[in-house]
Amino acid sequence: MARRAGPLAEQLAQHLRDRILGGDPPGGDRVSELSVTNEYGVARPTAKAALDILVMEGLVSREPYSALRVTTVAAGEVPELLALLEVVEQLAVGRILREGPDLRSLRDAARSAADRVLEVMVEAAASSRLSRTHRQGTLELALATGRRTPFPAATDAGLRVRAEALTESLFLLQEAPARTALSDLQEQRRELSGAPGTPRFALEGTPAAAVDR
Structure with missing residues (x-):
């Protein structure tokens, strides 16, 4: 069984x-336990544990002879990543509409962190598979675009309106408005x-039970 990283290693990994x-x-640059140890003044095992977390997430790649490099995701992969994220988000909406989970975290995100509303929505769907896939796709999209989130600041009025529209329709279990609001955010x-005009993979006509298992 893998040992869980300690709090300091997790904080370092987050930073x-x-x-x-x-x-x-940037992508392609080499990183090492020694360089992290020297820069942050932590013990080498802590640096190793932090880098191991990033390797598991795919942000850092381990090369032969244990060399580590920041993962490179080409800009040409953005359309495929967006399509993947859209499929996962549509499945998450279907799951929420079927099961009615606790959406308080989603409502909070719509009001104060609208740039993360799609990430929070997938987490709220309570599917480890969907969450894991969406988290990985989001990280790779960030690497490809060089931005933590493709959305503008969370205080952007237009984004907040769209995020709140998605949240309220999900709270009320209104499928058509929820799908429309999701589509607006994805666009x-x-x-x-x-990547405007990226092909969409709509699942609205597919029975949710057939695709979300």
Whole structure:
């Protein structure tokens, strides 16, 4: 059984994650336990544990002879990543409409962190498979675009309106408005990611039970 990383290693991994998603260091750059140890003044096992977390997430790749490099995701992969995220989000909406989970975290995100509303929505659907797939796709999209989130600041009025529309329709279990609000957010993300017109893989006509197992 794998040992869980300690709190310090998890905090360090979060800091390194934020830096990588912000483009520092950029994709392809080499990182090492020694460099992290020296820069942050932590013990080498702590640096190793933090980097192991990033390797598991796919943000750092382990090369032969244990060399580590920041993962590179080409801009040409953005359309495929967006399509993957859209499928997962549509499945999450279907799951929420069927099972009516607790959506208080989603309502909070719509009001104060609208740029993360799609991530929170998938988490609220309470499917480890969907959450894991969406988290990975979101991280890879960030690597490809050089931005932690493709959306503007969470205080952007237009984004907040769309996020609240999605949230309220899900609270009321209104499928058509929820699908429309989701589509609006996905369209905005495609435009901001530099991939307008990306093919959509709509699942509205597919029975949810057939695709979300």
